[in-house]
Amino acid sequence: MTGPVQPVAKKVPAERTFHGDTVIDDYAWLADKDDREVLDYLRAHNAYTEAATAAQEPLREAIFGEIKAHTKETDMSVPQRRGGFWYFARTVEGKQYGIHCRAPIAGPDDWTPPVLAEGSLPGEQILLDLNVEAEGHEYIAVGAASVSPDGALLAYSLDTSGDERFTLRVRNIETGEPLPDVVENVFYGATWAPITSAGERYLFYTTVDDAWRADSIWRHEIGSDTSDVRIFHEEDQRFGVGVGLTRSEKYLMIAASSTLSSETWVLDATDPSGEFRVLRPREEDVEYSVEHAVLDGEDRFLFLHNRTGIDFELASAPVDAPQDWTVLVPHRDDVRLEYVDAFARRLALGYRRGGLPRLALAEATAAPEFVEWDPGEALVNLGPAANPEWDAPRLRLAYESFVTPGTALELDPETGEQTVLKRADVPGYDAALYTAERVWVTARDGAQVPVSVVRRKDIGEGSAPTLLYGYGSYEATLDPWFSVARLSLMDRGVVFAVAHVRGGGEMGRAWYDHGKQLEKTNTFTDFVDVAQHLVDAGRTTPQQLVAMGGSAGGLLVGAVANLAPELFSGIVADVPFVDPLTSILDPSLPLTVGEWDEWGNPLESAEVYRYMRDYSPYENVADKPYPAILATTSLNDTRVLPTEPAKWVAELLAHTTSGNEILLKTEMVAGHAGVSGRYAKWRETAFEYAWVLGRLGRG
Incomplete structure (x- = not known):
């Protein structure tokens, strides 16, 4: 035969x-x-x-x-605090997909993430169980899972074919009831604006054109019968767009970028139906990214840019005069600056030297002095982990290597104390x-x-x-x-x-x-x-x-x-x-x-x-x-x-x-x-x- x-x-x-x-x-x-x-x-x-x-x-x-x-099949990620809840994902032995959950914090001073011994955490709410959502589908992927600022609603998007075109839905977390707000054929991501003084809830999302280029940003008002508003459209086919909220939640930002050029538009987040303004107009072969920071009590934008050197420098500028750059970290031929994260009291700078990623930390001052953080292992990948809270007292870091499983730790910048929160459990593995x-x-x-x-x-x-x-x-x-x-x-x-x-x-x-x-x-x-x-x-x-x-x-x-x-x-x-x-x-x-x-x-x-x-x-x-x-x-x-x-x-x-x-x-x-x-x-x-x-x- x-x-x-x-x-x-x-x-x-x-x-x-x-x-x-x-x-x-x-x-x-x-x-x-x-x-x-x-x-x-x-x-x-x-x-x-x-x-x-x-x-x-x-x-x-x-x-x-x-x-x-070698896999701990029933497991849980390290919870991250946002607002009044700890957010985490867990897996269950025998189930294909993760389960997105949250549990309430014990109080405003509760910054120690809970540990799941077995079962579920006290007060746990399931936000999105992909095993349930996947029923009847051979494929499923998440494009967004974003909770509203007051913690009441979940905006989530799913793709059930693999073509990376998602359907965006909104659900009442407490009751589990779906809202009538449904948007087809969206791209990755969904960004909530802070709730307005009039109680309006706005959600921003991205769509693609026929060539699968992220070209448009839209504003959707929850519960409204009016059509969604396209607030930004990128005509240049070399550029793609995205939208997000700064960690401080003070500004909404639209980033338009090509391989060699970029441009950022900004809007006060308290006025989500307002008009975005450009921070610096795009220039050919000039890339920049923007973070909001408070340096010595002053609101400023941080610009990571390559206008003065191919490996980038870090500058800051007043929010009302973004063209007035002050250099914080100058360009160096042997260092490639890659990102900067801003928090209420500190800055984290990611860069490369000698072919490997590095991380340096500094207090959020007008003249920050960055100090390299040493993970204790030479050949590693490291950087900030999920740190959604602007004013968290400790900084969450992550690192791994070819022989060290993924590790989450917290650093107390005041004392230098490091606490390992979790190292991926690999049964039977001996590093x-x-x-x-x-x-x-x-x-x-x-x-x-x-x-x-x-x-x-x-x-x-x-x-x-x-x-x-x-x-x-x-x-x-x-x-x-x-x-x-x-x-x-x-x-x-x-x-x-x-x-x-x-x-x-x-x-x-x-x-x-x-x-x-x-x-x-x-x-x-x-x-x-x-x-x-x-x-x-x-x-x-x-x-x-x-x-x-x-x-x-x-x-x-x-x-x-x-x-x-x-x-x-x-x-x-x-x-x-x-x-x-x-x-x-x-x-x-x-x-x-x-x-x-x-x-x-x-x-x-x-x-x-x-x-x-x-x-x-x-x-x-x-x-x-x-x-x-x-x-x-x-x-x-x-x-x-x-x-x-x-x-x-x-x-x-x-x-x-x-x-x-x-x-x-x-x-x-x-x-x-x-x-x-x-x-x-x-x-x-x-x-x-x-x-x-x-x-x-x-x-």
């Missing part, structure tokens, strides 16, 4: 001509995800992939069981068995590329099976993070390495600038150089090396597959952006226009067109011995359309000379982040890790 046969995509030549270059795309027909033939093709690939990996089912079950065993280090690799042009290496101590530094992970776009950083699932790899002798390639933000803005647009190929060659270094240094071999990346990281590993297929035994490409030129040439597609600052505009520039054409994974597939490849996608992904990996796999199958398996796996009800539900996600991870272990000879 024979099993499923891997489908072979038919060829339907489609012609594309730009800048005198004509391209024949045989698989453009796969772009129509609503076409029955396309759906049948994807399902046929799913059936084949399942059959081809069926022998790994016991290993998948073992990994799933290990993730489950002493693992180690993480940072090594540096010299790229072909002399750049020093940081690489994080995590392993069991008993593996040593000799040759070992290795999973090499990368991203390298949008100035995103892959700072140290703890993973329960990763233990299943390391406990089988696999080393986990992260290549912090150019295009990311680990080493400051210049690191990003030298890995985008007409320098994008640095991202790919950095990754290849890291892989080659690991081989040359005797840490691994090509037969023991698998590459992994997702989304723009999928573009990375897809390009690497063309550049150096001989260096890898396997490649995992999750929701991979492997047909970038086709997408960036089409301004009607989601996100395209806003992406031109990242990739360049191939419509206008022949140079950009040819540069992208030369690195596009899909357009550079050739007759060569590709390693085994597992590509995953989701049918409702709006960020990287499923046509990209589908076309790429079809082209790979038509050209590979190695005989290695090329597999495509499509989630039919999911979005860019994959399936929803923690158990479903664990199984998704177990599938990929079992495949990786198989390629590394450990499956």
Whole structure:
């Protein structure tokens, strides 16, 4: 009895001509995800992939069981105080989704978060139980869960398909009764304004245009029969918008931003139906973000901006004269300022130095003196945790590392005393068995590329099976993070390495600038150089090396597959952006226009067109011995359309000379982040890790 046969995509030549270059795309027909033939093709690939990996089912079950065993299934987040309540989320063994809850504080001086021993906290109210909301749906995700200033109403939004378009609803928390206020097709977030003196309640939300760009901010009056008012519309297709309330709750702010420029509008929160005013008009290649602070008793705005240097400086200005900047922290070439958080009595400044995040604290004065906070571990990810209360006496901090589970602590700035509130409980985990280090690799042009290496101590530094992970776009950083699932790899002798390639933000803005647009190929060659270094240094071999990346990281590993297929035994490409030129040439597609600052505009520039054409994974597939490849996608992904990996796999199958398996796996009800539900996600991870272990000879 024979099993499923891997489908072979038919060829339907489609012609594309730009800048005198004509391209024949045989698989453009796969772009129509609503076409029955396309759906049948994807399902046929799913059936084949399942059959081809069926022998790994016991290993998948073992990994799933290990993730489950290392997870405290009934658990609770550290409650955070806001108003008269402690807000938290908890999970229950056997249930897929979290439960959002709150419980009353004991009194105005109650700043010690309660601990859940078992059952529920006294007076607990369930705000949103996603297990209930998910009934009848294969997928569910939360876009917003925001409580009104008086604690009476919950505004929440849900997506039940994965396309990241949410339905916004409002519920009476005390009675559980839904209000008639319902808004369809909103984007992430929902912001309450303070209740007006006349008792009016206003809710602000964001919507997207046809290209899935957040372009409009709306004001909704609770209980009103009048239509919602669009208070801000962004015409420039490079910019997206968002709205929020400052921690002090004194100002509503609208932020409009592109990759390289930004602008902020502000409104006194006591007048939510008033007119927003711009703080500083947008300038080309100038980015800034704004926080409200009270410095020595004076209301001021804090501006984190790059007007005087690419790695940003911190300035303050009077709220009525936002153009009058006073420098608080000047620009430095070796420090990338990333954010500032303002509280009633202190400031927290986040920055990067030496490729790692740092945190400094200062009193809220006109001339703050920032002091770096030392978490006691070198290779860590750290920053302020949830601190919604403006005048909290203690500051909540969070940190984790490759070997330290997520930790929440409180710092008393007056005494310096630190109290660990919670460290993620990982049953059966012994941190002493693992180690993480940072090594540096010299790229072909002399750049020093940081690489994080995590392993069991008993593996040593000799040759070992290795999973090499990368991203390298949008100035995103892959700072140290703890993973329960990763233990299943390391406990089988696999080393986990992260290549912090150019295009990311680990080493400051210049690191990003030298890995985008007409320098994008640095991202790919950095990754290849890291892989080659690991081989040359005797840490691994090509037969023991698998590459992994997702989304723009999928573009990375897809390009690497063309550049150096001989260096890898396997490649995992999750929701991979492997047909970038086709997408960036089409301004009607989601996100395209806003992406031109990242990739360049191939419509206008022949140079950009040819540069992208030369690195596009899909357009550079050739007759060569590709390693085994597992590509995953989701049918409702709006960020990287499923046509990209589908076309790429079809082209790979038509050209590979190695005989290695090329597999495509499509989630039919999911979005860019994959399936929803923690158990479903664990199984998704177990599938990929079992495949990786198989390629590394450990499956």
